[in-house]
Amino acid sequence: MNYLPENLKFEEGVAFINDFSLLDISSEYGTPLYVYDWENIKNNISEFSTSFGNETLYRYAAKAFICKKLVTLLNENNWGVDVVSGGEMATVLSALDTLENTLFNGTYKTKEEVDYFISNNGGHISIDNLNEIPLLQDIASKNKRKQPVILRINLDLGAETHPMVLTTGYDQQFGLSIDAAETALKEVYNADSLLFSGVHVHIGSQIKDPERFRKAMEECSSFLEKNKASVEREIVFDAGGGFFSPYEGDEDGKGLEVYADSIRSGIEENWDTDYKIMIEPGRAVVNNSGIILYTAGAIKEDRGEKPYILVDGGMSDNPRPALYGSEHKLFNISENKKEEVKIFAVSGRHCESGDLLVEEASLPTDTNPGDILMSTSTGAYTFAMASNYNRVPKAKVIGISNNEIFDLVKRQSFEDTLAQDT
Ligand SMILES: Cc1ncc(COP(=O)(O)O)c(C=O)c1O
Structure with a gap:
């Protein structure tokens, strides 16, 4: 997996996905514009499916990016969705009419969300803390369901990733310590509307080292082995997400089958x-x-060591650089640009000095107002984290497949940004 879309190519500096010129697309659809190489997403899905096999339960983490067409594509590939909110559930429901293959995660689950999930035939709920158990029992019982639940366990596996995307460790707010998990297991066992169905660890994002997955699953299997008496049926080992995806400058990660083997061997x-x-x-x-x-x-050009390019988007469409200093390689995809480059700071349009998309972008020396800049490796945690800061309407999202361009999410209008005002 490279950091660029698989079907992206450059012809005389202009970027294309398949045969569609991104320059033409930018003038037809306007900017800022999120663009997905849809065939690339399909290939990523099938790479997971081949490496982990048909028996694996795939629950795509909606938090990275979700829309109805993606839910449909996932479902066509037998993938369910991992959701953390009623909004994400509603997206799945509107595409599929059921939450059957959906996993409900998260540190704070409201009564309304739990009821929405269970009453729509929701798949698994991952228990984050002991407070949730009576709430889940109560709502499952009212809905006359025996609700499958798994326990999210917090293990201290050490940091390998950016602290902002690490989600295990004793200083983290997620999941149950092993001791609390033992208590939770007993409570779930005694709750007649809950069905204990497995264990869950999500180490964090961008985990390169397969050994961490192995270790996490080894600790989970040891926990379950000790508590085997409480296991009533085939158990789920949820190894979470966090599989490495390269950004510019990163080497490609290991093949996914290496992670699959490590997970199996730990279990x-x-x-x-x-x-x-x-x-x-x-x-x-x-x-x-x-x-x-x-x-x-x-x-x-009238300040500092490098010129500032001011662009028409910023932290409202991609808050990641401001949140955790993420770096996205920029390309100037306008025609006939010089080969010679210089360093620019590229700043967003928002009223924050931290709204810098790229601090040191290497771009053609003749980059001019009106040129189209392409920010790469921006498919995850960008639109999903977008806001209406400064009441800037959220940008449009499109997909490009082999032979068509299609809308995934419409651009907001000015009126949309005040639709909830009374
Ligand atoms: C519980 C859980 N599962 C899955 C994911 C997805 O992680 P990634 O996008 O790195 O695969 C996250 C990300 O924060 C998460 O918190």
């Missing part, structure tokens, strides 16, 4: 009866296939 270390693997990849499915197009506005 089988202590567990010798039937089980199913569940995984929740997000970024590795959508990140490299997505780009954002911007139009360059003014270029200020």
